[in-house]
Amino acid sequence: MDSDADTHVEFERVHKSYDGRSWVVENLDLSVRRGEFLTLLGPSGSGKTTCLMMLAGFEPPSSGSIRIDGRSVHTLPARKRGIGMVFQNYALFPHMTVGDNLAFPLEARGLDREQRRERVERALRLVRLEGLAQRRPGQLSGGQQQRVAIARALVFEPELVLMDEPLGALDRRLREEMQFEIRRIQRSLGVTVLYVTHDQQEAMAMSDRIAVFRGGRIEQIAEPEVLYEEPKRAFVARFIGENNRLRGRVRSREGDLCEVETGGEIVKALPVAECRPGSETTLVIRPERVNLAPRPGLFANEYEAQIEDIAFLGDHLRIRARLCGRSDFIIKIPNIVGHGAVLEGDRVRVGWPMTDCRALDPDPEEDAT
């Protein structure tokens, strides 16, 4: 047992296959700190929900070990793991009142009536649903049902709570409200939360760390800022936020600088992947890091671009430009000093610093241009 006291949950070399042929989860190593809000983010079918199910005890791993507090949980059935779980469609029991739903786990733990009542009240207060104990789930709005589901997962005071796309069924406004709400509750109780979603904005807004899943593996695990600023893999760069992605070939590499040929231009970039000369690479540049008409010589990368299209989006302008052999290069200009500086059809100089342009592994799903 090499886990330190701060580690709450550990996956070690966990594999999972349903059909014996393909891995749903492949060689997964993951450790979750106590009190951490960790999000498993990825497209559907990337294995994130399966991880949650294995941890909750609904699915056994095919191999590898899962430990909670340093103890392997393989032989422990789901009901004895003491993990709170919020399901995708809440899984509230429709024939019971809200109060009975919340009292259910307490009843199973043999708490007496008075203790149950008190804990249920406290949990309802926590999710701001005081006075709704007598309602049935069917009489509540989607957001309220969501709160009840969270309260039920917390009412027996678990140290670990799993949430499987809990906000998927809510509309956008409610979803944002609930994101703050879940974060507030998690912080106030100090519980460890493993949260599954395919919505990267949701993941960014709530998480201490995000593990980006793809095809049963973790592509990168890091704080949201790091994922955004320093993606290590082309998939992460594509999945988190928006990026201009340019497929190219490395011409030369010298320490923390490499030159990449793409669309007939040479771009100076920060090598993140191995970037041997001659190898394929995907360059990623955030649209908001591209400057229009910069002072000459300020940036290592400066090019002539043709403005194809300008969309006014209130807080920023979204410009589509022809650049580096691509016609869909996106540039975002914040709406600070008004617009009108550029017009469609203009030819302008654009530039960006070398450090904002990362040379990553070639993204196989990227169309080669």
Added chain:
Amino acid sequence: MSQRLAPESVPLPRTGRWRSAGLALPLLLFIGAAFLAPLASMLTRSVYDPRVADALPQTLERLGEWDGSGLPGEAVYEAAAREILSARGERTLGQVASSVNRIRSGLRSVLTRSGRKLRGAPDGPKRDFLIGLDPAWGEAETWHAIRSAGERVTFRHYLNALDLDRRPGGQVVRQPEERRIYLPLLWRTLVVSLGITGLCLLLGYPIAYLMANSPPRRANWLLLLVLVPFWTSLLVRTTSWIVLLQTQGVVNDLGVALGLLAEDGRIAMIYNMTGTFVAMTHVLLPFMVLPLYSVMRGIPPVHMSAAASLGASPLRAWRRVYWPQTLPGVGAGSLLVFILAIGYYITPALVGGRTGQLISNMIAYHMQTSLNWGLAAALGGVLLVCVTALYLLYDRLVGIERMRLG
């Protein structure tokens, strides 16, 4: 949003509404002709029987003045002799004789024989002549029997169906123990139906659960297994049970061959209550499985996972989370099976033997063999009341709108 046009909610013009109601007319007429009318006629027949009253009007009128003790006066005898003779001429004497005979057995032959002998009877007082024909004419009970058979509106059949008897004085008493037939039979029918319902639930619940929680392909196969017996002719199914269960049948042969049963220890599994039980459970099982399946399919499997994650043992999860949600299906299936079982006729008739008969078989007997339609109708009425009472009870306990049939 509220101003959005919703053409589908515009009411049909009045004529259109009538026209669409007209489409349902054939069904309404059919229900009226094939169900409501026979039902009404049956219920009428159970309390209304004018045949004796129509055949012997004057006799009955004069009997009305009789105080019931001793013998009635000559006027009654005279009218009776005249009307028996004319009833014989109109060929209604047989019915009259049967009706009277049901109240006091032995009187059928008295009446028919008298009808024969009264032809060419000498003029003069009929009283001595009739008593001379048959001493029964000299007993007050005979006249009591004729008088009650002559009531047009009567609860006699219902009393009979409930094993009650009305004394000449008018008070209602229970039949002596050995003559009570229908209440014990009704009771037995209720108990057997309850047992079959319980057995269907016990057998059907796991099957329905398996079906509801299988991948679609397997669920369809299981559904087929449930439905194939449903589609097979009832007679074929029942005959198969005879082949399997009879004393020289497959099951007994197998038992003997395997040494489980001695050759002379073959078990009688058919032509008795066991046969009725087994065959009826088989016939009625789909009526339990289908509503259960439909309800269970609506219960997300994740509920059981949720219950487990909340710390509930499988048993507690089932008892507190799954079972309560299946109650509408359990109620619908049970009610359906029970109501069908309580009126079931063909299976007990074929495989029930002497001890496995139910109330419907008795009704059929009175319809077809004893031709006592009044009593058959009254027994049917009692059955109807029982079913209605159960339905209302169910409505009160569970709520009929919660019932899900499929």
